Each structure stands twice: as structure tokens, then as C-alpha cells.
Amino acid sequence: MSKAVVVREYARLTFAELAENTLDRAQITASAFRWLVELGQQFRANGLVLLELDNQQWLRLDNFVGVLESPCGQVIEILPKHRSATNCIDSARRLLCKLICNALDIKSRDSSHASIERFDTALPEWLMRQFLQELDFLFKRGLRFEYQRIEEQQRFLRGRLDVQKQLRQAPGREHLFHIQHDVFSADRPENRLLKTALLKICVTTQDSENWRLAHELQSLLHDLPDSTDITDDFQRWQDSRLMAHYQAIKPWCEFVLNQHVPIAVQGDWRGLSLLFPMEKLFESYVAVELSRALANLPGRGNELRPQLASHYLCSHLQNEIFRLEPDLSLRLASSNQAYQRWILDTKWKLLYLDSRDKNYGMSQQDFYQMFAYGHKYLNGQGTLVLIYPAWDKFPANAEPLHFSFSSDLQLLALPYDLEDENAAKNLISSLQQGIKQASTAAA
Structure with missing residues (x-):
């Protein structure tokens, strides 16, 4: 996997050899460069400007912030440009994470003094960490189980005998019973999605703490199948009172699985990629903070x-x-x-x-x-x-x-x-x- 590059808004990217990467100019792989150009054309077709192609070797990003992961594994982290200093990566990351949480009305569990004073986690790892922390908290609250109707043939009676099917039983199979019974199982859309997101983090994360926690949680979901249709399972995600403790993890699960996020990169490639227009994040944050101040x-x-x-x-x-x-x-x-x-x-x-x-x-x-x-x-x-x-x-x-x-x-x-x-x-x-x-x- 290519080394991740960290830049900020309006930075220039190239696949040509550079002596050193900075926040305003960085080198990426040639395949990632071509992928970005194609992605920019898709954005332009939808009336959005992701980047401008200066020439055949350089392109300039616009005011979108977030993270992009190309099919070749190149990760590009784009931070807000709100400081003139070149050593403001930690504060820019902290600001971006706060704006994302505010805009989507979701809460981060990074509330300890250490996490506030020292923020040096890359945005993709931060997103995965939020999901893992919410999943760990969800396990402490308890996974939601439900009864599922099972229809099968067995040599013994269990539950209810399906008389009509039993009467139509083929000769020579009279020793098998058509039965129906209920199983109290965790195999439901929400849990399948959590399992799928967790498996993705296990093979994606490069942070030791995230890797440790992800594999610990994976052992708890070992018997649960993963999702075979992510979009359908998200549509079947229940928002009832009994599922209230699942609501906090849903946005983070959507982030990891690249579903229903603002201007998420769509297509067959499902890397951890999401982008936000910075002017919308700024507008949303100011509106929410003014509303809170006005209430007081x-x-x-x-x-x-x-x-x-x-x-x-x-x-x-x-x-x-x-x-x-x-x-x-x-x-x-x-x-x-x-x-x-x-x-x-x-x-x-x-x-x-x-x-x-x-x-x-x-x-x-x-x-x-x-x-x-x-x-x-x-x-x-x-x-x-x-x-x-x-x-x-x-x-x-x-x-x-x-x-x-x-x-x-x-x-x-x-x-x-x-x-x-x-x-x-x-x-x-x-x-x-x-x-x-x-x-x-x-x-």
C-alpha cells in the first residue's frame, strides 16, 4: 500500500518526483493521479468541481475536505486551510472531525483530556476508531436478538409439525419430519452490517490500537454472517424504540461501508473515501453554534x-x-x-x-x-x-x-x-x- 499523503484545500498533486511533500504540494502514484482525474470528471458532470487539471503532470484540488482512497491503495487526506502555518496538521484534523460530527449531529467518544490535548490520528483511522468505540459500547449494552422462523426436515420433532408437507412426503422419507420452529438469533440486518464493517476495518487499519480492538470484537461476532447486500440491509435497519441504542453507531457504520455519506465516492471501488464541501461544513457549524448561544x-x-x-x-x-x-x-x-x-x-x-x-x-x-x-x-x-x-x-x-x-x-x-x-x-x-x-x- 502506498504511503498516505496529507494535504489541505487547494493543494497541488503530481506523480512526478518531488524532493519533499508539503501541505500545499505532494506526490501521489501515477495510477492514483489518473483515478483522481476520472473522479473529477464525474464530479464535474454533476455540477461540482473537485479539482482543476493544470497540465498533464499537475492537478489542483478545490475546497473539498475529507479522505480519498484510490483502488491502488493511495490514501489522500485533505484538511481545512484555516491556518497559514505548515505545522498545523493536528489542529486541522481536530477541527475537521469536530465539523463532521456537528454537521451530521453525531457524537464522538474522544472526550478524554489526552485525546483533546494530543490529536495526531489520521482521519481514516479516526473514523474507524469511532466505529470501534461505539461497537465496543454496544456490546456492553447488548446486541439485539430476534426470533426467526426456521423450516427444515429433521429426524426428530421440534417446534411445530407442518402437517400438509408431511402428508405430501415422498415414499421412503417417512422417517423425516417437516418441522417449523423459532430460533433466537443475532442474525439481523443491523448486526450483519456491523460484522461487515468490522471485517473491513480488520484488513484496512494500520493503527495498532484499532487493530487490537477490531480483532477482539471480531471474536465476539465470529458466528454471525456478514452482509451480502449492504444497501438492502441499510434499508431494513430499524429505528424503533427497542433499537435506540443502535442509533449512535449507524453513522459510523455508514462511513466505514461508504453508504449514505455526504458526497461519498460512488462506484465499484469501495475504499474508505468521503468528501465534504468545506463551505457547507462551515455554514452548518456556525448555524448550530449560534442556535445554542441564542438559547442561553x-x-x-x-x-x-x-x-x-x-x-x-x-x-x-x-x-x-x-x-x-x-x-x-x-x-x-x-x-x-x-x-x-x-x-x-x-x-x-x-x-x-x-x-x-x-x-x-x-x-x-x-x-x-x-x-x-x-x-x-x-x-x-x-x-x-x-x-x-x-x-x-x-x-x-x-x-x-x-x-x-x-x-x-x-x-x-x-x-x-x-x-x-x-x-x-x-x-x-x-x-x-x-x-x-x-x-x-x-x-
């Missing part, structure tokens, strides 16, 4: 609404076209019982405070978009907010950037520190203070 604020009437879609840019022949869909709408109650409302949009882009002559790296298209949101959702009066990830050149303690569309319509650009648990609370405080500063600046 005093007063009534506070509201956060995601994914608005009630207004269109224009109409044509009595039909509205070009729907406007801002990420979030935030409403807060003030001390005088009035309400303040903001339209928020998240942007996974790095701003540069030292690059004012280039508009800090902001996109003119984003401002056109926000201008339309302001007129359609705020009637041209109020404050719009662009939320960017905090990093070295746009730190979390930076003052909001103020922009004015008119004397009545303002825009704020705020940093959001993904590694700060109080970032959502701080952002709300910045909004409450920023609207006063924006009004002063406009005047």
Missing part, C-alpha cells in the same frame, strides 16, 4: 432562521425568478422590547487585513449578493453580516469591517474562531455593538 440569551422573541428562501431577485411574465437564499436570519429582542434583525451569510474565505488595496480579499460578487439580500429581506434598511473564518491575517479579536451601501443599509464583516467554544456568543455581542458603530460610521 435572556428575553423572548430571539430567533434564528436558517436557509431563507421567500424572496426572488426579480419577476418575468408574472413569474418570479432567481430565488435569493441567505444562510441565516437573526432576530434579537432589545431592552426597549423592539427587535433588531440581521441577515447573515457565511463565507469560507480567508481575509487579509493587511491587503486593503485589494479589498481584503473579498469578492465583489458576494457584495452584489448581499446588496440584493438587503433590499429584498430588509427593505433596504438594516444590517447585513458576512461571517468569515478567523485566522492569522483576520484574527478573532479584530474589529468588524464596516461597509455602507447607503445611509440606511450597512454591512459588517466578522471573524469566527472555529476553535473557540464561545465564538458564537462573541459574534452575537459583536453584532449588538457593531450596529451602533456602523450607524456612527455611516453618519
Whole structure:
């Protein structure tokens, strides 16, 4: 198996000889390079951009993060680009795992102090570790068994005799009985899928702790058959009250078996491959954290609404076209019982405070978009907010950037520190203070 390479968003990959791999440039096998090019064409056919082919030897990744495993065994781990330093692999992995858990509303069992302080596990091994830990916990709770009806011929009576089949018994076989009986067995779709995922980890993992735990658990499932139809067994996975303790392991099982994961790599090859668009992970995380922070604020009437879609840019022949869909709408109650409302949009882009002559790296298209949101959702009066990830050149303690569309319509650009648990609370405080500063600046 080829050595795994670790890169980050927008990195360049090649099969040519390189002196050293870095987070922004790495060498992969020629077969993996060809596979990536074909995969990029499949993404483009679905309206997505996975990579750009610079020439016949180099390709540039886009803003998808996750892990890819080619048929030749080349593993490519793609991390978020939220730090300028080149030694930020551990923090980037930790951030990506937190965003994945948040976006899919699943809980990680890596909650010990040691796992928080030192995170040096590759993403594929982390995914497998989560599955193994959940499976170990499931064994302690107990596997779910069910009664299964067995129909067979035996030399003895057991259960119920099938009289009709027995009367039609062929001559010379009267000594055999057609019987029906129930067996209390663990052979059910959920357990078969767990067995299949566990077998895959046993032959895939390169982490000693994962290997040890996987083989220990395999011995407990030795008599259970694996799944012969993964898709059908997932469709038959029950979500009843009696199966509630199975719900925590289901997402991790889907990850390992490459089923129903966001933009999972499809096809005949079933390596441990999954990708996430980083802007969607960022948007989802900010929305969830703001919702939690809002629930702890005093007063009534506070509201956060995601994914608005009630207004269109224009109409044509009595039909509205070009729907406007801002990420979030935030409403807060003030001390005088009035309400303040903001339209928020998240942007996974790095701003540069030292690059004012280039508009800090902001996109003119984003401002056109926000201008339309302001007129359609705020009637041209109020404050719009662009939320960017905090990093070295746009730190979390930076003052909001103020922009004015008119004397009545303002825009704020705020940093959001993904590694700060109080970032959502701080952002709300910045909004409450920023609207006063924006009004002063406009005047």
C-alpha cells in the first residue's frame, strides 16, 4: 500500500518526483493521479468541481475536505486551510472531525483530556476508531436478538409439525419430519452490517490500537454472517424504540461501508473515501453554534432562521425568478422590547487585513449578493453580516469591517474562531455593538 499523503484545500498533486511533500504540494502514484482525474470528471458532470487539471503532470484540488482512497491503495487526506502555518496538521484534523460530527449531529467518544490535548490520528483511522468505540459500547449494552422462523426436515420433532408437507412426503422419507420452529438469533440486518464493517476495518487499519480492538470484537461476532447486500440491509435497519441504542453507531457504520455519506465516492471501488464541501461544513457549524448561544440569551422573541428562501431577485411574465437564499436570519429582542434583525451569510474565505488595496480579499460578487439580500429581506434598511473564518491575517479579536451601501443599509464583516467554544456568543455581542458603530460610521 502506498504511503498516505496529507494535504489541505487547494493543494497541488503530481506523480512526478518531488524532493519533499508539503501541505500545499505532494506526490501521489501515477495510477492514483489518473483515478483522481476520472473522479473529477464525474464530479464535474454533476455540477461540482473537485479539482482543476493544470497540465498533464499537475492537478489542483478545490475546497473539498475529507479522505480519498484510490483502488491502488493511495490514501489522500485533505484538511481545512484555516491556518497559514505548515505545522498545523493536528489542529486541522481536530477541527475537521469536530465539523463532521456537528454537521451530521453525531457524537464522538474522544472526550478524554489526552485525546483533546494530543490529536495526531489520521482521519481514516479516526473514523474507524469511532466505529470501534461505539461497537465496543454496544456490546456492553447488548446486541439485539430476534426470533426467526426456521423450516427444515429433521429426524426428530421440534417446534411445530407442518402437517400438509408431511402428508405430501415422498415414499421412503417417512422417517423425516417437516418441522417449523423459532430460533433466537443475532442474525439481523443491523448486526450483519456491523460484522461487515468490522471485517473491513480488520484488513484496512494500520493503527495498532484499532487493530487490537477490531480483532477482539471480531471474536465476539465470529458466528454471525456478514452482509451480502449492504444497501438492502441499510434499508431494513430499524429505528424503533427497542433499537435506540443502535442509533449512535449507524453513522459510523455508514462511513466505514461508504453508504449514505455526504458526497461519498460512488462506484465499484469501495475504499474508505468521503468528501465534504468545506463551505457547507462551515455554514452548518456556525448555524448550530449560534442556535445554542441564542438559547442561553435572556428575553423572548430571539430567533434564528436558517436557509431563507421567500424572496426572488426579480419577476418575468408574472413569474418570479432567481430565488435569493441567505444562510441565516437573526432576530434579537432589545431592552426597549423592539427587535433588531440581521441577515447573515457565511463565507469560507480567508481575509487579509493587511491587503486593503485589494479589498481584503473579498469578492465583489458576494457584495452584489448581499446588496440584493438587503433590499429584498430588509427593505433596504438594516444590517447585513458576512461571517468569515478567523485566522492569522483576520484574527478573532479584530474589529468588524464596516461597509455602507447607503445611509440606511450597512454591512459588517466578522471573524469566527472555529476553535473557540464561545465564538458564537462573541459574534452575537459583536453584532449588538457593531450596529451602533456602523450607524456612527455611516453618519
